Amino acid sequence: MKTVFLLNKTGLMEKCRRSMMMSSLGLLIALSSYVSATEYDQAKRIHQRLSGVPATAAVLEDMANFIKTGDGAAATAIAMADDGFYNVTLKNFATPWTNESQTVFADLNDYTATVIGMVRDDVDFRQILSADTVYVAEGISGLSAYSMSNNSHYEQLDAGNYSLQTYLVAKNQSDLTSLPSDATAGVMTSRAASKAFFIDGTNRAMLRFTLINHLCRDLEAVKDITRPADRIRQDVSRSPGGDSRIFLNTCIGCHTGMDPLAQAFAYYDYSYDSEADEMGDAGQLVYTPGAVQEKYHFNNANFAPGFVTKNDQWDNYWRAGQNKLMGWSQALTGSGQGAKSMGTELANSDAFAQCQVKKVFENVCLKKPINEADSIQVNLMKTRFIAANYSMKTAFSDASLYCSGD
Ligand code: HEC
Known part of the structure; x- marks a missing residue:
């Protein structure tokens, strides 16, 4: 009797142990379908750097899942689909190029909008210095039309906080200005650049x-x-x-x-x-x-x-x-x-490609390339930027993954 009882007791304990093991196994399985804190943190940083704004938990979860499966580009694409990438990050990226004092505190203008639009549409970025292109907003009622002699169109667009991603459309400069097509040269013939650099x-x-x-x-x-x-x-x-x-x-x-x-x-x-x-x-x-x-x-x-x-x-x-x-x-x-x-x-020129990716690196990583690893990364970004037909989105994606932390 005593033995039986003991056996029974052992049997009971054994059962207990098994069920404990089963449940911890279950816990492990359940855990692995969630992303680790690291991937979540990386997603958070990528989103913040690319869009300039925090993301919802659901968005971060999606991004972290892509990171976990090794598809970093899909994760960064989510962040670059956020309006903040256009209205905040790209706007601040390009604005200093459009005035002589190189300040970011300048009005939205046709130069900035054209950079933003070309990045959104993944246009071969070499076009920025030669295309017969200017981006304007379409579909917003009450907005002043594009004008050669004022910046109202863009100031109103900015003041209304409209999504640049949604409303910008590509137009021919030669249709909106007095320039013939062969006299257009991308942002160099934008109103903003002319006002800043052809003046006097x-x-x-x-x-x-x-x-x-x-x-x-x-x-x-x-x-x-x-x-x-x-x-x-x-x-x-x-x-x-x-x-x-x-x-x-x-x-x-x-x-x-x-x-x-x-x-x-x-x-x-x-x-x-x-x-x-x-x-x-x-x-x-x-x-x-x-x-x-x-x-x-x-x-x-x-x-x-x-x-x-x-x-x-x-x-x-x-x-x-x-x-x-x-x-x-x-x-x-x-x-x-x-x-x-x-x-x-x-x-x-090679200097142009190198410059674009270096600017992106500095914008996203919030530092200059300082060590050998950074230089290798910038060169890698240049190769990939060129191979992707001078895609600025590729450069932003690559930089954000590199600087997403470990
Ligand atoms: C580091 C490059 C550089 C050097 C060196 C240089 N220049 Fe210039 N120079 C410029 C640039 C850039 C401009 C255009 C300035 C602008 O419009 O912003 C310019 C413009 C000028 C102009 C047109 C007037 C003006 O101010 O826009 C004159 C005249 C001139 N430079 C003379 C000289 C003389 C004389 C020297 C030698 C003592 C000299 N430069 C050395 C870069 C240089």
Whole structure:
């Protein structure tokens, strides 16, 4: 009896143990169908970095599940479908490129909207410097129409907090402006860029800021005093302060390469009433095919034998010398007429692709590439960006996965 009881008791305990094991097994199985905290945290960070706004638990769960199955791109696509990616992240990404002080605190404008639209539509991003494209909002009642002489359309779009992802549509610049199609050059012929970089001056600013914003180089970085000086305009003194050595050692460094490239803009100006409208808020881009803008002949007595601009023929002197390293396309000739082909020249350089992915890396990772792993990542992003037909979404996705934490 005693034995039986003991046996029974052991049997009971055994049963008990088994059922405990069964239930913990069940718990394990149940747990593994949920994502781990790490994947959830990664999803959270990816969403925050890409959209600028927090996500709902359900969205994070979906993203984390994709991360868990190794499909990071599907996870990032969810975050990039959020309005915040367009209204916050991309807007802040592009706005500093559209003004001279490079501030993010500027109104929405046609340049920014065109960047946002091209990213949304996954347009080959090289088009940004040459396309006959501008993005405008459609389907919102009461919005002022696009205008060459004011920014109201975009200011109202911004003030109304409308979804840029939803309402932006691609239009031809040549349909909405007075520019013929072959005079359009992507964002360089946007109203915002014209107002910022064709205003006053000598049109060299458009080249300088395009280099800064899309090749990640200011002129200091491309200075090369070994290039021929034959295209330097008359306004650049050959002996500043009476010293020709300064010209030969300094001025030449930027102007040999810059002047023959900025000649592409010879027929453009930003026209405004400098007395009634100091900031040029009511001004507009003008294009005078065949007639070189007066600004190309300012101060022509500074050095009368200097180069006289007769047309919009541009040549890239930086294809030789140290700036060969910028990786110019062998499929292009390095010469042409007008802004469109010059923009194509810049956008097909290795420096352009490198710059786009570097900007994306910094925007998403909130740091510059600082160590070797970061540099390897930026190069990988460049390869994938190019292979994906210059897809900015691919670059944003790659950067956010890289910086999603472990
Ligand atoms: C680091 C590059 C760089 C160097 C070096 C340089 N320039 Fe310039 N220069 C520019 C840029 C960029 C502009 C266009 C400025 C703008 O409109 O924003 C410019 C414009 C000019 C202009 C047109 C007037 C103006 O201010 O826009 C003159 C004249 C000129 N430079 C003369 C010189 C002389 C003389 C030297 C040598 C003492 C020199 N530059 C050295 C980059 C350079």
